[in-house]
Amino acid sequence: MGVLRYVAKRLGLYLAVLFIGLTITFMLPRLMPTNPVDGYIGQLQSRANGTLTSEAIAEMRTNLEQLYGLNGDIFTQYVGYLKRVVLQFDFGPSFTYYPQPVSAMILNALPWTLGLLLTATFIAWVLGNMVGLVAGYFHKKRAASVLEFLGILLYPIPYYILAVTVLLLLAYIFPIFPLSPTFPVGQMTPEKIGMIFYNSLLPGITLVLAGFGWNILSMKALAVATTEEPYVTYARLKGASNWTRMTRYVFRNALLPQVTALALSLGMVFNGALLTEMIFSYPGIGLIMRTAATGGDYNVLYGAITLSIIAVATAGLVIDLIYPLLDPRIRHK
Amino acid sequence: MIRLNDLKISYRIGSRVIDAVDGVSLTIPEGCIVGIAGESGSGKSTLMKAIYGDIQAPMYISRGSIDYGFKGSDGKPVTTANIRDEWFKTISYVPQSSMNSLNPVIRIGKQFTDFPGTDRDKKRVLERATAFLGKLGLPAEVMTSYPHQLSGGMRQRVMIGLATFFQPGLIIADEPTTALDVVVQKEILMLLMELQEEMNNTILVVSHDMGVHYQVTHKMLIMYAGKVVEYGDTESVFADPQHAYTKMLIDSLPTIGDDSMRGVMASAAGAGGDRAFGVGTGLVEVKPNHFVSLANETAGVPA
Numbered sequence: 359m360g361v362l363r364y365v366a367k368r369l370g371l372y373l374a375v376l377f378i379g380l381t382i383t384f385m386l387p388r389l390m391p392t393n394p395v396d397g398y399i400g401q402l403q404s405r406a407n408g409t410l411t412s413e414a415i416a417e418m419r420t421n422l423e424q425l426y427g428l429n430g431d432i433f434t435q436y437v438g439y440l441k442r443v444v445l446q447f448d449f450g451p452s453f454t455y456y457p458q459p460v461s462a463m464i465l466n467a468l469p470w471t472l473g474l475l476l477t478a479t480f481i482a483w484v485l486g487n488m489v490g491l492v493a494g495y496f497h498k499k500r501a502a503s504v505l506e507f508l509g510i511l512l513y514p515i516p517y518y519i520l521a522v523t524v525l526l527l528l529a530y531i532f533p534i535f536p537l538s539p540t541f542p543v544g545q546m547t548p549e550k551i552g553m554i555f556y557n558s559l560l561p562g563i564t565l566v567l568a569g570f571g572w573n574i575l576s577m578k579a580l581a582v583a584t585t586e587e588p589y590v591t592y593a594r595l596k597g598a599s600n601w602t603r604m605t606r607y608v609f610r611n612a613l614l615p616q617v618t619a620l621a622l623s624l625g626m627v628f629n630g631a632l633l634t635e636m637i638f639s640y641p642g643i644g645l646i647m648r649t650a651a652t653g654g655d656y657n658v659l660y661g662a663i664t665l666s667i668i669a670v671a672t673a674g675l676v677i678d679l680i681y682p683l684l685d686p687r688i689r690h691k
Numbered sequence: 692m693i694r695l696n697d698l699k700i701s702y703r704i705g706s707r708v709i710d711a712v713d714g715v716s717l718t719i720p721e722g723c724i725v726g727i728a729g730e731s732g733s734g735k736s737t738l739m740k741a742i743y744g745d746i747q748a749p750m751y752i753s754r755g756s757i758d759y760g761f762k763g764s765d766g767k768p769v770t771t772a773n774i775r776d777e778w779f780k781t782i783s784y785v786p787q788s789s790m791n792s793l794n795p796v797i798r799i800g801k802q803f804t805d806f807p808g809t810d811r812d813k814k815r816v817l818e819r820a821t822a823f824l825g826k827l828g829l830p831a832e833v834m835t836s837y838p839h840q841l842s843g844g845m846r847q848r849v850m851i852g853l854a855t856f857f858q859p860g861l862i863i864a865d866e867p868t869t870a871l872d873v874v875v876q877k878e879i880l881m882l883l884m885e886l887q888e889e890m891n892n893t894i895l896v897v898s899h900d901m902g903v904h905y906q907v908t909h910k911m912l913i914m915y916a917g918k919v920v921e922y923g924d925t926e927s928v929f930a931d932p933q934h935a936y937t938k939m940l941i942d943s944l945p946t947i948g949d950d951s952m953r954g955v956m957a958s959a960a961g962a963g964g965d966r967a968f969g970v971g972t973g974l975v976e977v978k979p980n981h982f983v984s985l986a987n988e989t990a991g992v993p994a
């Protein structure tokens with residue numbers, strides 16, 4: 359199959375997944391027993407102690423109805439909804455921070471979350487795979503089981519316990535990092551960037567530790583199985599060095615499923631964002647989602663859900679596009 | 692010339708020791724194809740591994756030694772201790788599972804250059820390898836292909852190519868054609884034969900197919916229960932098998948339209964289980980270049 363056709367097919371699939379995801383988010387408010395618009399406006403009124411003018415309420419209502427596609431017949435509603443979300447990435451105003459648009463809030467928080475979570479996930483993956491590879495390749499040597507033990511130790515610890523422990527250890531008992539770090543916003547200066555980097559280290563470390571264990575165990579299991587493959591035995595009988603066998607034979611083959619795992623976990627970063635950002639008061643999507651969830655800020659939640667759908671679907675697309683580069687058996691299908 | 696001196700090879704599993712090869716003494720002359728046959732578990736692969744020098748836990752030489760009567764690429768005599776340095780230089784190996792013995796994610800060409808036996812000028816190696824594979828009937832595209840793009844027969848040709856590319860003095864092939872269909876099997880073995888005639892090296896080939904042995908080998912080595920029960924020139928062994936087990940193996944060769952041997956095999960196998968045939972301790976030269984283990988030959992055979 360031609361490369362172009364392959365890419366086109368994957369892109370088509372990607373768009374289809376996005377479309378289905380968006381359609382489901384469109385359906386959700388319709389399946390709810392109560393009209394969310396009335397609910398909001400009621401809540402908003404009581405928050406504002408009834409000081410909202412009826413014009414403001416009417417404007418809100420149109421706004422909300424438009425967002426949820428509640429005016430016009432269902433088809434017009436659907437088209438309007440897709441248009442707003444896809445073409446303008448518009449989810450209407452935030453409820454808690456009215457009239458700030460949700461899309462602006464999300465776009466502001468996005469670099470924070472991606473910067474921290476993607477980097478940490480990737481580092482955990484690289485380190486975990488390196489350690490797991492050595493542990494798996496030399497699984498018959500006793501020293502290698504120490505490496506595996508690292509994975510066995512780290513993997514089962516729930517993230518919040520790990521994060522709080524690290525926080526206690528490195529910010530309270532040994533106050534290397536601030537206990538409640540501040541993350542300056544606005545115009546960036548070198549000092550500010552340095553501060554952000556320094557204060558991100560602590561949440562970063564917890565994330566790396568949390569992802570590390572799984573990657574070690576998973577790579578170790580894959581590497582052990584791969585060392586038993588006849589082509590690895592044959593490479594040994596050819597006289598290929600341990601290094602060649604470990605990297606070019608075991609690693610290259612055990613890597614394939616791990617790439618899938620990486621892409622999936624990158625797609626899931628917004629899940630991880632929630633806990634991390636809450637514990638370390640890190641100003642990303644997770645924090646916004648928390649505030650939105652407690653405040654019933656549905657617009658923000660819909661924005662975040664849509665973003666998650668995009669992230670997961672994009673991760674799938676990236677897997678599909680990268681995998682053939684790594685595995686010739688798929689490339690030549 | 693390779694000499695095995697009272698070679699005993701064992702596996703240690705926990706506190707248990709299995710003697711897979713139990714006291715083998717014989718001499719393999721240079722420049723001939725030796726066929727090795729024998730029941731499953733009789734120690735053929737173990738013996739091949741030992742000669743190849745792939746001795747690692749749980750396998751070990753518990754007695755005796757192997758003398759390699761040839762020099763390594765550095766001019767020093769080859770011994771069990773240094774033979775690993777000779778892998779794919781003066782001694783090479785054809786594995787059984789050609790299907791899975793090539794790295795699936797690396798092109799064939801690269802598999803000619805990724806081990807210490809090859810010289811540093813990768814481009815020159817690749818050119819020579821392409822020409823060499825051409826002689827084995829493989830098109831040049833094979834070098835840039837991945838294993839999954841080749842048929843089983845082509846892959847086994849590549850394995851033969853890898854094993855013979857460095858013109859080694861000794862090639863060990865443990866069931867090199869088991870996974871292939873009969874026609875391709877013959878082709879591969881004929882290829883091995885041609886190459887051997889050209890290079891005049893020694894080839895040890897393990898196979899369960901007595902027909903193959905008859906066609907391809909110069910000498911036959913029959914193993915039974917960890918011992919060599921018969922060893923001699925192929926013609927002599929086939930024309931006048933001495934040991935009861937050899938007789939059974941040869942008789943089991945199907946002759947078209949002849950069903951009579953099936954009953955014999957079944958009764959031989961059924962009668963005494965694993966140790967249905969007597970095995971002596973040493974080999975006796977009953978004819979020129981034809982040895983058999985005769986001692987208490989009939990002792991183990993129940994009536």
Ligand SMILES: Nc1ncnc2c1ncn2[C@@H]1O[C@H](COP(=O)(O)OP(=O)(O)OP(=O)(O)O)[C@@H](O)[C@H]1O
Pocket residue numbers: 702704709710711729730731732733734735736737738749
């Ligand atoms: N890695 C191992 N660990 C323990 N025992 C082994 C090992 N490999 C072989 N053995 C034992 O050594 C004996 C000889 O095995 P070997 O593989 O040499 O037989 P074989 O003649 O090659 O049989 P086949 O025709 O089935 O290939 C068998 O009893 C087997 O159980």
Ligand SMILES: [Mg+2]
Pocket residue numbers: 735736737865
């Ligand atoms: Mg065997």
